[in-house]
Amino acid sequence: MNIMFAVSSGRYTRANFILPLLIIIQLGLHTVEGVWPLPQAFTSSTERYPLNPQAFYFGYGKQSAAQQGCSVLDTAFKRYFSLIFPDYSSGSTGLETFSQMVYQDDFGSYFVNKTEIEDFPRFQFRGILLDTSRHYLPVQAILKTLDAMAYSKFNVFHWHIVDDPSFPYQSSTFPDLSSKGAFHPMTHIYTQSDVRRVISYARLQGIRVLPEFDSPGHTKSWGKGQSDLLTPCYRGSTPSGTFGPVNPVLPSTYQFMEKLFKEVSSVFPDSYIHLGGDEVNFSCWKSNPDVRAFMQKMGFGADFTKLEAFYIENIVNITSALNKTSIVWQDVFDYHEKIPEDTVLHIWKGLPEVYQTELSRITKAGKRVLLAAPWYINHISYGQDWRNYYTVQPQNFSGTEEQKKLVIGGEVCMWGEYVDATNLNPRLWPRASAAAERLWSDEKQTSSVDSAFPRLQDFRCKLVRRGIQAEPLYVGHCKHEYQGV
Amino acid sequence: MFGSTKKLGLSKSRRTGPSELTELQVWITSPDSECDDYPSVTSDESYELSVDLPFAVLKAPKVWGALHGLETFSQLLYEDEYGAKSVNATTISDFPRFAHRGILLDSSRHFLPIKVILANLETMAMNKFNVFHWHIVDDQSFPYLSRTFPQLSQQGAYHPYTHVYTPADVKMVIEFARLRGIRVIPEFDTPGHTQSWGKGQKDLLTPCYSGSKPSGTFGPINPILNTTYDFMNQFFKEISTVFPDAYVHLGGDEVDFTCWRSNPDIQQFMEQHRFQTRLQLLDIVTTTNKGYMIWQEVFDNGVKLKPDTLIHVWKGNQEQYQNEMANVTSSGYQTLLSTPWYLNRISYGQDWHGYYKADPQDFKGTEEQKKLVIGGEACLWGEYVDATNLTPRLWPRASAVAERLWSAKDVTDINDAFNRLSMHRCRMVERGIPAEPLFSSYCPREYKGI
Secondary structure, X not given: OOEOOOOEOOOOOOOOOHHHHHHHHHHOOOOHHHOOOOOOEEEEEEEEEEEOOOOOOOOOOOOOOOOOOOHHHHHHHHHXXXXXXXXXXXXXXXXXXXHXXXXXXXXXXXXXXXXXEEOOOOOOXXXXXXXXXXXXXXXXXXXXXXXXXXXXXXXXXEEEOOOOOOOOEOOOOOOHHHHHHOOOOOXXXXXXXXXXXXXXXXXXXXXXXXXXXXXXXXXXXXXHHOOOXXXXXXXXXXXXXXXXXXXXXXXXXXXXXXXXXXXXXXXXXXXXEEEEOOOOOOHHHHHOHHHHHHHHHHXXXXXXXXXXXXXXXXXXXXXXXXXXEEEEEOHHHHOOOOOOOOOEEEEOOOOHHHHXXXXXXXXXXXXXXXXXXXXXXXXXXXXXXXXXHHOOOOOOOOOOHHHHHOEEEEEEEXXXXXXXXXXXXXXXXXXXXXXXXXXXXXXXXHOOHHHHHHHXXXXXXXXXXXXXXXXXXXXXXXXXXXXXO | OOOOOOEOOOOOOOOOOOOOOXXXXXXXXXXXXXXXXXXXXXXXXXXXXXXXXXXXXXXXXXXXXXXXXXXXXXXXXXXXXXXXXXXXXXXXXXXXOOOEEEEEEEOOOOOOOHHHHHHHHHHHHHOOOOEEEEEOOXXXXXXXXXXXXXXXXXXXXXXXXXXXEOHHHHHHHHHHHHOOOOEEEEEEEEOOOOOOHHHHOOOOEEEEEEOOEEEEEEEEEOOOOHHHHHHHHHHHHHHHHHOOOXXXXXXXXXXXXXXXXXXXXXXXXXXXXXXXXXXXXXXXXXXXXXXXXXXXXXXXXXXXXXXXXXXXXXXXXXXXXXXXXXXXXXXXXXXXXXXXXXXXXXXXXXXXXXXXXXXXXXXXXXXXXXXXXXXXXXXXXXXXXXXXXXXXXXXXXXXXXXXXXXXXXXXXXXXXXXXXXXXXXXXXXXXXXXXXXXXXXXXXOOOOOO
């Protein structure tokens, strides 16, 4: 969406700028500097236009292919009106940018400066992962996260919905999965209606919902409602009573998975699905005599990576037949599995040297990748760690231009071991916004952390004003502080 | 503390069928209940609780013990899956190990709206903390609206109307705290950490020099001008009437001497008065009749202190702070420990373990020395903290400190603590406090406020 204005493009360097900066401040430099993530190209001016909340409106142009009745835009107009005029709250990404440029003076009047913006994202896939298994997240918390994602132009909600500790997804085909596997069968579940709500709320904000049903590891809670799904571990020649990953040798396993993924594919409309495939512990498989026998029969010998590969290939075949493209964690590639060409690999391990090598390897094999490794923002630490997230260079690895194009984007991960609705928002925001700019904006224009700091501080205050409990970057204040607890 | 108290054992059951408990009688057993007083470091906080039929009895010498007993009683209740509440017959006899159990909040690096302060006072009471150490002003902002020197906040606050604590606000905090048995000890940290003071009080701070000319920047409070002491006397006179607690915290930490050294007037003053060391300039003069709390530097730098001064240990690694505790107490001063409890220093994982293990009496010293340790404080400095993240950052990590300061020294089983703390955390959540989780788990009632 183009908004036409003209001005000098400002890039903001420190020293030598005090006098002109002082003058500009007096004139009110509320320009594109206050926008996050940084638009790809912009020109701003100090020419200021007042906005009258009684008179201002969003309208459809005569030549526009979408007109009134387009749900995404109709609801967005309402939403952004309230965001722009917070004192008038009643109740899409160009709108988001425009809303960030509107400011109030000390008397509360609204203004926007003459600006010209042409914008588009650097990467197509800009995601946030939430984990609703380690801790249940009420639907409200998820919807709030979707709001905040839209403000930072994130466009994929990766819903890591089930895992070892709990299975909150209420399946219509297998209701026992949640009635036995959720923390509580009534209060700590996502009904089909909850899921639909999340998906439609996300759609209206331009956000895709990517579900992850992680297997064969990370499945302890699945076994509670589906006996015989998990591998019984053995101590010597007798079962020990504990269970391991999904049992890859039984046909019933694949019959179950087919039915489950058939349901999941129809419930979640996105054309991609995340199958997990990470951190499979082989010791339980090794201990089980039936599994060992199967390995012999298949000619895998003692190489359990072949067994894992066999399992994943079967699952990917199931989802391909359902017309979904699969995303899997990097472990799957590392185990030389035969996976369809269009499978996307999700890189999550290691320091830059390690993940840069992985980026090279996987893109060399012609596969598309998503980068998450540097953005595990559940790993908190004291101080301004947003700077680390900001300075990541997703395409900095040895490879050809073709290879670099295979990096389709990245994801900020908020794993849930230590996170629930009491601390999710301050922990996610504004640290995730640092990654948001890295995924949207031009790398050369956003290379200075020092320049980003005042803009991100400003953006953080905007988030607070909009009701997002974003924590502070450093000492300071917002005009309107968070008034909650 | 959060579930484990000094029990005398379960009592006999005299009834035949399920009978309801309909009354908890409270008996204040000493003639002066102190109901209209402010709590102090010598307050008796002990209580005895007997849950029995025909009625339960809570006995305490003073109201402060009764408050703690009520909290404990509320923690004994449990619900069945239909929501019906029950309590088991119990006998409890309880009192705190340490008399000073505090939380420090910093309202200068970020302004903290009154609501979040009050919500945290409420949570402190649930955890039997009894001191709110209000680090109210510092370099970055001066939100305290002084009636004697209103220009301090006019010029020094982040915003003179929206980011200040009015006299009414302060009164509200003090009374809200009192009703929960919590003392409010303000800290007006000087001579360092005072940049914001200089905005509204010209000539208060030392002008730093670059060679022979003022550089334009300012350093700590100027210790050589009479106007400084006039100001400080008047200012602390107001403070001592506004804040009723017997103690005030004077700060005294991290004084950077370079600005003083650069200033020719100060150099000249020191020559004229033949001061051997600059340290003697750190003579803090007040005319209040309050007891003082000060950070350890003042002791470390050999400043002359009143014998009832309370020294606040905050620096170093474990070995260093243990040595400091030994040194301070062997010099006969009372002391408080904060070093291992800087809760603003977050890290990934269950860091509450470290807070739970630290013990303020863990140092080489005599019994007499150990008696001089009157408690400790969990500190939540505000560089990266404001109302958006304060409460989850403070709780339940501070609860680990709460038990260390209240319960017996040998209550150290970390696994048992984990189980009880998990329940205690869910209880805080149920009461509307966003206390963050310890690990993967769930509460029957999850946090509702988003």
